[in-house]
Each structure stands twice: as structure tokens, then as C-alpha cells.
Amino acid sequence: MDMGDTTEPMARQLGPIEEEELITSGIRHSPKDFGFRQFHSLRSFTGCLGRSHALLLLQLISLTLFTVFLVAILIQVSKDPSSEGLEHSKQEEIYQELTHLKAGVARLCRPCPWEWTFFQGNCYFFSNTQRNWHDSIAACQEVGAQLVVIKTAEEQNFLQVKTSKSNRFTWMGLSDLKHEGTWHWLDGSYLLLSFMKYWNKGEPNSSGEEDCAEFRGEGWNDSKCDDNKFWICKKTAASCSNN
Template identity: 65%
Template sequence: MTDSKETGKKKLGPLGWLGHSHVPLAVQVFFFIVFSVLLVVVLVKVCEIPSPHEQEQSSQTNIYQELTQLKAGVDRLCRPCPWDWTLFQRNCYFFSVAQRTWNDSATACQNMGAQLVVIKSDEEQNFLQKASKMRGSTWMGLIDINKESTWHWVDGSPLTLSFMKYWNKGEPNNLGEEDCAEFKEEGWNDAKCNNKKFWICKRPETSCPSE
């Protein structure tokens, strides 16, 4: 009896109720096609994964593009003078908000890539005189330390006769070893170099990239 019952039952193969020996050809073909499609899809995905060399090239390209965009942004922000400087006739001027001796003022300008102001024109003189008058006595880059009454600018050039008219009345008088020049009120004055005053630095403007 047992053998007959077991004989009457269908044996289950790896595919469940379908015996492996009785799977229709159409079903086998269907599973083969599905398997083939899945294999192709996997191979395509693998091929799409970039190689380490391609990844490195892509990374370098992205960095270059970002640097190019950053440079373009910086160029648009380019200013002929630093933010806290004033532009006048293609030169930049720094007007101090603190007071120092003449030597310390000259050093401060040098540390900023500039020098105590050297006046080159009447227009520049008028501009600086008005600006310094609003602040008070202000050092300029003019001294006669090396030889009394022989005034020269910090760039080594001598004071020309055309600028002598800017001394205040009775100045320079060298009262008590006054060897450094300052803007004072309506003109120039000689003063003791160890006195603390405001100062003005000057440097050429920066050339910005053309659009």
C-alpha cells in the first residue's frame, strides 16, 4: 500500500510542483531568456563604472572648473585700491585713524607696501590738504633730516620751488629741530619728528583684469 501511494504522488523537483524532467521546453526557454537579460544588465552596469583613472580625470576636471569660476568671481571683485584706501588720480591713499611718530608712520606705510605720501601735482596737494584738514595735523613724506633747509621726499626726490608756496606763513622755521613736514590747517608746517600725528600712505592703483 505504501509503495502504491508513493508511486501515485508526483515527485517534486527543484522547481517545486514541476518535475525537473517534465518542465515544458517553452518554460525552459523563458527562464533562459530572463537569465540572459539579467546577465546583460549586470554586465552593462559593470561597464558603466568608471575606472580609477577616469575618476581621477573627472575629479581634476571638476577642480579646474571650480577654480575657473572662483577666479572669475575674484576678477569681478577686483578693486584698484584696498577697501580702506581712497582712490585719486590712479593712486591709492591710506588715511590713518591713529597717531604715530614720523618714523613709525613711515614704517607703517612700508609694511603696507606703500610710503608716506609724496606729492607730485597741485591737484594732489589740494586733495590731500582738504582731507588732512578734516583729521588734524598729518605727516607727509617730506624731511630735511640730512641737511637743514634741504627738503627732500622719501623717494629721494628734492622739493621743487613750485611747491614752496604751500608752506604756511613763516614756515619752515626749524623751531627746536623741526625736521619733518606735516599738513596743518591751510598748508604745510615743519614739526618735531618724535611728535605723534596722523599720517597718509600712498601707493599706485592695482590694475584689474579687463572684461
């Protein structure tokens, strides 16, 4: 018996059962068969992804490309000398708008109410009607102020000029009601000796119980507290930020 004869009987001796076992165990799988199974598995995997997953992947790719495109444009614009002029022009325009806005806000912020006059951090109201000294105090308190108490020579000069021009007899927050001849302000402070020069000549004379002080002419005068006169209210001015 030759070799061909001996090979064929050996193949037959395996039988159908042994051949099936070899097939199922994968011993007889060729490289060609293995490659086919890989391609089939990949196609099955992409099928499992579904249309929604594929669409998401495409969107991600598109977004990435768009981002790269924007970055490229920004780089190009930054290198363009003409864009610097445009940038500066836009900044200047914005600055001008902010300046106008700030000026508008400043006009809206008033340190003093309408019809009040601002001077050195305080607001002053010069009345157009007349009351007695005590009622003048109440009128100022009703608007959150005080019948004027004078603290400095500059303030005195400011008020004296205003009252002299109007030629009005005007109450101030000064009296000697507590003790005759001892003048004190409504805030409890006493009249300084340096302020005595503001009395008109011969004043105060306390003639006929004249216990309350007023602006009269070019200086001060003592007068009856029950007389009706104009008055001046004073309060601290509001703060307006300049920042």
C-alpha cells in the same frame, strides 16, 4: 544505319570516365545551374557577415537618415521669419546676462584695498591712530606703501582738502634731516620751488629742530619728528581690465 543510330553509339563510347571528366571540368554546366550557384554564393556571403555586421549597417543607415532630417529642419527654421525674432531675442538675453556679469566682476576688482582711497591711479590710506614720523614710515612699509610723496598740484589739493576737513595734523614723507633747510622727499627727490607756496605763512621756521613736514590747517608746517601725528600712506593702484 540512320543518324539516330550513329549518335547513340557515340554517346556510349564516352563511357563513365569521360563523362565524369566533363562534369568536373564544367563543360556540361548550363546557365540555369550557373545562376543557382551565384545565388548560393551570395547567401553564403551574407551569412559570413553575421548579425553584428548587419546591425552596424542598419545603424549607419539610420544615422544618415537622421542627419538628413536635421539638415532639413535647420533649413526650414532659417527660412522662417519668426525664428529670426527668436534668435535675436536669445542673443539679447545672453548680452544682458554678460553685461550684468561684467558689472559684477568690475565690483569685485578693487583698485585699492578696503579703507583706502583712490585718486589718479594711486591709493591713499589715512590713519586713525598717531605715530612719530619714523614709525609712520615703518607703518606704511608694512603694507607695501610709502609715507606720502606729493608729485602734482592736483594731488596736493586732494590731500590738503582731506586733512583740512578732518582737522588732523598729518605726516607726509618730507624732511630736511639730511641737510638743514634742504627739504627732500623719501624717494630722494628734492622739493620743487613751485611747491614752496604750500607752506603756511612763516613756515618752515625750523624752530626747535623741526625737521619733518606735516599737513596743518590750510597748508604745510615743519614739526619735531618725534611728535605723534596721523599719517598718510601711498601706493600705486591695482589695474582692473575693462575688456
